[in-house]
Amino acid sequence: MITDQTGALAIYGAHVMRGFPLGMEYATGSVGTATETYTTYTVDGCEIHVYFRDDQSNPETTATVARELIEVEGVSILVGTVSSGATASLQELAAQNEVVLIVAPxxxxxxxxxxxxxxxxxxSRNNYQDAVNMCEYMATEYGTFVxxxxxxxFGQGSAAAFRDACTLFGGEFVADDIFAPADTTDFTAYMDxxxxxxxxxxxxxxxxxxxxxxxxxxxxxxxxxxLDEMAMASGFVDNAVMPIFFGNAIGSTSGILYHYTLPDNEINDWLVEETLARYSVPPDLFDADAMNAAILLVEAIKATSGDTTAAALIAAMEGMEFEGPKGTIYIRPEDHVAIQDMYIATLTNITDPEAKFFEYVATTRPDVPCLLPEALQERCGELPIGSLSGQ
Structure with a gap:
């Protein structure tokens, strides 16, 4: 498990460092036994050793720790990471070494x-799932966008997805998309x-x-x-940031990929109970992604009877369905997108001490296009290719 524990996205890595171990415990039915180097979980007589590494959301560090895990520790499966840019490093190494990678978040x-x-x-969801979840509402509510x-x-993909989805639902973009470097601290010129x-x-x-x-x-x-001239259309975010930036948005409705109060199932109930008991905070935005990664990993190992070769795991994971804190997750065999529930909610407050900020509105399950490169588009089958319309 590679995630950001001390870097720019460590706030999200903390979600992963809660959700993944809990997911391993839930899926294996065993309490992890920690040593100085790894934590062991047992399922069906098979020991699973989990190593945790900090990549600080730095692609070079991500590659370094991934190589160490593969070449020194001999891991069979990589899980990670927070940064999409760092995840690209993991993908390259996974392919080079024929090791399966589960991406979250x-x-x-x-x-x-x-x-x-x-x-x-x-x-984890992709940008398109965010966009489809939100745009049906936003296109009606606001109509015109920048x-x-x-x-x-991450940002380029999100912009393309929102432009496609909001346009499909009747919205209009009246200006070119605005992109700023990820490390920007002064946004004055962009606000102009x-x-x-x-x-x-x-x-x-x-x-x-x-x-x-x-x-x-x-x-x-x-x-x-x-903010005096126009509305901010943004998906709801993590529990720590919500009170800071949505104080003027009480009563607004938007999308969110996960909030612990929204799913109604026993696995989410378990995640909430255990997170509160062990960490004294409720699950946050990416705890469910991390738990689902652990469940997928364990279900794949069970399906192969412990065979962790890439060929066996790929065959088991393509088309797999499993239950997690967000309900049923379906791993689409064509492109390995995780089809999953998303949520629409209304913000009712930003002061609840347990971060119970929302009133449930609806659950969506976005169907999204196949975005594979041209050389691989035969894999897409009957899925729309490149955009929601497939055109």
């Missing part, structure tokens, strides 16, 4: 799109572009961002008057 379309290889699976996103795979789009008729600006840059971005939107 990185969301870039490219992971199971242009960067696809047969060794890469995911339990959007800003970070200038790397957003205001220009407002003058051109945009009623809302769609924000896709991950990590610390969200803080100065929203501050710049407030300082520049953007």
């Amino acid at each position: 990185a969301a870039a379309n490219d992971i199971t799109g242009v960067g696809f290889n047969e060794y890469t699976f995911r339990t 959007q800003i996103a970070p200038d790397y795979a 572009s957003v205001l220009a789009a407002s003058d051109a008729g945009a009623n809302a600006f769609i924000v896709t961002w991950a990590g610390g840059g969200f803080v100065p971005l929203i501050q710049a939107a407030s300082d520049s008057g953007v």
Whole structure:
């Protein structure tokens, strides 16, 4: 398990470091036994050794620790990571070494799109699932848009997905998409572009961002008057950030990939109970992704009777369905996208001490296009290719 424990996205890595061990415990039915180097879980008489590594969301560090795990520790399966850019490093190494990779919680379309290889699976959603979940509501509520996103795979994929999905549902983008470097701290110039789009008729600006840059971005939107001129259309985020940036959005409705109060199933109940008992906080945005990664890993090992060769695991995981805290997860065999429930909720408060911020509105299960590169598009079968319309 490779995730960000001390870097720019460590806030999300903390979710993974809770959810994955709990998922291993739930799926194996065994309490992990920790040594100095790994934690052991047992299922059907088979020992599973789990190593945890910090990649700080740095692609070079990701590659270094992944090589060490493969070449020194001899791992059969990689799981990770938070950053979509760092995940690309994992994909390359997984293919080179014929080791299966389960991606959680990185969301870039490219992971199971242009960067696809047969060794890469995911339990995280992709950008398109976010967009389809939100755009049916947003296109009706706001109508016209401009959007800003970070200038790397996650942001570019998100912008393309929102443009496609919101247009399909009747929305219109009145300006070109705005991209800023992922390490931007001063968004003043970018807010000038957003205001220009407002003058051109945009009623809302769609924000896709991950990590610390969200803080100065929203501050710049407030300082520049953007929030006085137009609505911010953004998916709801993690429990720590919600009170900071959505104080003026009480009563608004939007999408979220997971909040612990929204799914209604026994596995989510277990995750909530155990997370509260052990960590004194409720599960957050990516705890479910991490738990699902552990469940997929264990279910695959059980299906192969302990055969962890890539060929055996790939055959078992393609088309697999399993139950997790978000309900039924289906690993689409064509491109390894994880079809899963997403949620629409209304924000009712930002002060609840247990982060019970939302009123449930609906569960969606977005169908998304196959984004494989041209050389692999025969795998797509009857799925729409490249966009929701397939055109």
